[in-house]
Amino acid sequence: MFNPILAVNNLGRVSINAIGGLGHAGIFMLRGISGCICYPWGYTRFSDQLLFIGAKSVFVVALVGLFTGMVMSLQLYKTLVQFGAEGVLGAAVARSLILELAPVLASLVIAGRAGSAMAAELGIMRISEQIDALDTMDISPIKFLFTPRLLASILSFPLLTAIFNVVGIFGAYLIGVCLLGADNGIFWNSMISTIDMYDIICGLIKPLFFGFVTAWICCYRGYFCTTLRGGGQGAKAVGFATTSAVVISSVWILILDYILTSFMF
Amino acid sequence: MPDPLIEFCNVSKKFGNLTILDNINFSIPKGQITTIIGKSGMGKTVILKHLIGLMAPDSGHILFEGKKLSELGRRERSFMKSKSGYMFQNVALFDSMTAFDNIALPLREKTKMSEFDIYLKVMGRMEKLEIDHIADKYPAQISGGMQKRVGLARVLVMEPEIILFDEPTTGLDPVRKNAVHAMIAQMQAELKFTAIMVSHEIPDIFYFSHKVAMLDQGHIIAEGAPDDVQTNNNEIVQQFIQGSSSLRDALTGLSHKGTLAHQFEHEFDRVAQGNPFAGLLVFRVKNIDKINNYLGFSVGQELFRRLAERVSSAVGQNHYNGKYSDDIVVAMMPGVDVETASKVIKAVQEDINKQSLLLSAGHKPLSYSIEAGVVMAHKGNDFDKLITNVCDKLDNIGNFETN
Numbered sequence: 001m002f003n004p005i006l007a008v009n010n011l012g013r014v015s016i017n018a019i020g021g022l023g024h025a026g027i028f029m030l031r032g033i034s035g036c037i038c039y040p041w042g043y044t045r046f047s048d049q050l051l052f053i054g055a056k057s058v059f060v061v062a063l064v065g066l067f068t069g070m071v072m073s074l075q076l077y078k079t080l081v082q083f084g085a086e087g088v089l090g091a092a093v094a095r096s097l098i099l100e101l102a103p104v105l106a107s108l109v110i111a112g113r114a115g116s117a118m119a120a121e122l123g124i125m126r127i128s129e130q131i132d133a134l135d136t137m138d139i140s141p142i143k144f145l146f147t148p149r150l151l152a153s154i155l156s157f158p159l160l161t162a163i164f165n166v167v168g169i170f171g172a173y174l175i176g177v178c179l180l181g182a183d184n185g186i187f188w189n190s191m192i193s194t195i196d197m198y199d200i201i202c203g204l205i206k207p208l209f210f211g212f213v214t215a216w217i218c219c220y221r222g223y224f225c226t227t228l229r230g231g232g233q234g235a236k237a238v239g240f241a242t243t244s245a246v247v248i249s250s251v252w253i254l255i256l257d258y259i260l261t262s263f264m265f
Numbered sequence: 266m267p268d269p270l271i272e273f274c275n276v277s278k279k280f281g282n283l284t285i286l287d288n289i290n291f292s293i294p295k296g297q298i299t300t301i302i303g304k305s306g307m308g309k310t311v312i313l314k315h316l317i318g319l320m321a322p323d324s325g326h327i328l329f330e331g332k333k334l335s336e337l338g339r340r341e342r343s344f345m346k347s348k349s350g351y352m353f354q355n356v357a358l359f360d361s362m363t364a365f366d367n368i369a370l371p372l373r374e375k376t377k378m379s380e381f382d383i384y385l386k387v388m389g390r391m392e393k394l395e396i397d398h399i400a401d402k403y404p405a406q407i408s409g410g411m412q413k414r415v416g417l418a419r420v421l422v423m424e425p426e427i428i429l430f431d432e433p434t435t436g437l438d439p440v441r442k443n444a445v446h447a448m449i450a451q452m453q454a455e456l457k458f459t460a461i462m463v464s465h466e467i468p469d470i471f472y473f474s475h476k477v478a479m480l481d482q483g484h485i486i487a488e489g490a491p492d493d494v495q496t497n498n499n500e501i502v503q504q505f506i507q508g509s510s511s512l513r514d515a516l517t518g519l520s521h522k523g524t525l526a527h528q529f530e531h532e533f534d535r536v537a538q539g540n541p542f543a544g545l546l547v548f549r550v551k552n553i554d555k556i557n558n559y560l561g562f563s564v565g566q567e568l569f570r571r572l573a574e575r576v577s578s579a580v581g582q583n584h585y586n587g588k589y590s591d592d593i594v595v596a597m598m599p600g601v602d603v604e605t606a607s608k609v610i611k612a613v614q615e616d617i618n619k620q621s622l623l624l625s626a627g628h629k630p631l632s633y634s635i636e637a638g639v640v641m642a643h644k645g646n647d648f649d650k651l652i653t654n655v656c657d658k659l660d661n662i663g664n665f666e667t668n
Contacts (some may be wrong), residue, residue, distance in 0.1 A: 130359055
């Protein structure tokens with residue numbers, strides 16, 4: 001039987017937990033940001049993370065970008081040609097890629113690859129007391145572990161998105177022009193006339209936010225893996241933190257994409 | 266006793282419904298080694314984690330140099346941490362860094378030393394702990410003993426004033442265990458830091474600790490100098506200490522003092538008529554404490570065991586011998602007079618002078634000597650009194666040196 005008092009009680013408990021959790025994560029994020037402005041800077045750790053999150057993701061991002069551009073070109077050409085509008089193929093592919101597909105798909109790929117690694121690495125450090133060891137040495141674990149990952153993600157996500165754009169458009173060109181026979185000049189001209197600098201900047205601002213959110217969620221989940229609700233302890237906690245970090249950051253990438261798009265356009 | 270550096274005042278801690286610390290009160294003196302003993306799962310590590318700030322008490326407070334830890338500001342707390350070092354039970358080395366980088370990390374992060382100076386300092390520490398050859402190895406590539414030493418080097422490299430050791434010898438073989446204990450005692454004597462150690466290594470910890478506290482069921486049930494704790498009448502304390510002593514005697518293969526006393530009484534009861542008597546032979550190893558401290562308990566045990574073997578073969582069958590204390594072997598020869606007993610002592614003397622008891626300890630030489638004496642025992646004599654009396658007039662039967 002429905003008990004209104006119990007329902008209100010549960011709602012209150014869930015709300016308090018949610019707000020508490022958000023506050024906890026918010027403090028974690030603020031301490032990570034404050035780590036950027038406190039000595040020592042930790043250039044080496046930042047460059048290591050830039051290498052791992054950025055440089056080592058280039059291949060997989062480029063691969064996804066290439067096939068995304070190719071399949072889009074294939075599908076769009078077959079649809080547009082029915083209306084005699086194959087001339088806008090370049091514009092359609094470029095607009096879709098630059099504004100939506102590249103930021104979202106590149107971010108999802110990096111979240112799957114680097115985000116899971118961040119959560120797992122920090123989770124293992126937590127369960128093996130390495131994080132406590134940093135704390136006992138008076139080294140801020142958040143600044144030591146989270147800050148370089150946060151900065152490297154903010155920088156890497158837009159750069160990888162740019163690579164996704166270029167490779168995706170090249171893939172579309174290969175299929176549309178070289179394979180299906182669309183006009184080369186019209187393909188590029190339609191693209192240039194439709195895309196302006198504002199579109200490109202907006203397309204690169206989005207992944208900046210995605211990178212921020214991905215690093216925040218993945219590092220937070222890994223860092224506090226042993227205290228997560230339903231996470232358990234030990235290896236199980238690390239597994240749960242890793243999976244949930246990727247799922248939550250992927251969902252937030254899609255939610256943020258909608259919010260940012262509604263503000264930008 | 267020096268001034269207390271840290272004081273626990275009515276500190277309580279619970280995990281869910283489980284009370285780990287229940288209103289505990291005890292102090293840690295400055296510049297000494299304090300060891301916390303107790304059964305597993307009694308909350309010894311929890312005490313250490315409270316000290317370093319990884320946990321906070323549910324009630325009560327911890328005083329550091331007279332100030333409440335909970336009231337220290339961020340800077341004061343940071344200052345306190347910078348003066349402290351913590352050696353974790355599982356060492357907690359950074360597994361993605363080499364041994365060198367692990368030790369260098371606090372220097373790189375907390376000082377402005379040049380990379381060259383860091384190199385010199387880290388390598389100096391590594392050489393001292395004999396781990397300089399594994400500088401470029403990762404923790405997974407080195408043994409548990411090496412990992413412990415890397416952990417110790419990481420703690421010592423910042424020259425902290427307070428070091429917390431959480432079971433530093435768990436999982437080590439006896440030789441490595443003695444080496445780690447000797448290292449801690451030696452470093453403490455040299456650097457004068459305050460050491461707080463959690464350990465199960467009885468009796469080793471009694472040799473180098475200045476203070477021992479025993480934790481049981483959330484309470485400190487014994488606290489004080491090692492001798493005071495060893496002679497504490499509390500049943501749980503004695504059970505804990507005896508638990509280790511039984512094993513120790515099993516290692517030497519000798520009877521306990523209690524068994525010896527029982528045999529002494531039983532022997533006279535067996536003889537119904539006449540005036541039964543027995544020769545009691547007492548052998549004492551002088552300087553065994555030094556051997557235990559500097560060469561390790563296992564070396565001292567080996568020396569003791571070998572002496573008992575020689576005594577046993579000299580007194581022959583149908584006689585008893587056993588361990589009266591950490592440095593005394595007693596042999597009982599029923600029906601044997603002083604003259605015959607003295608001949609047995611002479612035989613032992615010749616035997617041990619022919620072949621040294623400790624052939625090679627593999628360390629720096631330490632001198633020790635063996636003393637012996639004999640006393641006649643009759644029915645009704647007090648066993649302990651006889652031994653105490655003869656101990657005052659023992660004769661030297663050999664001076665030796667470990668090599």
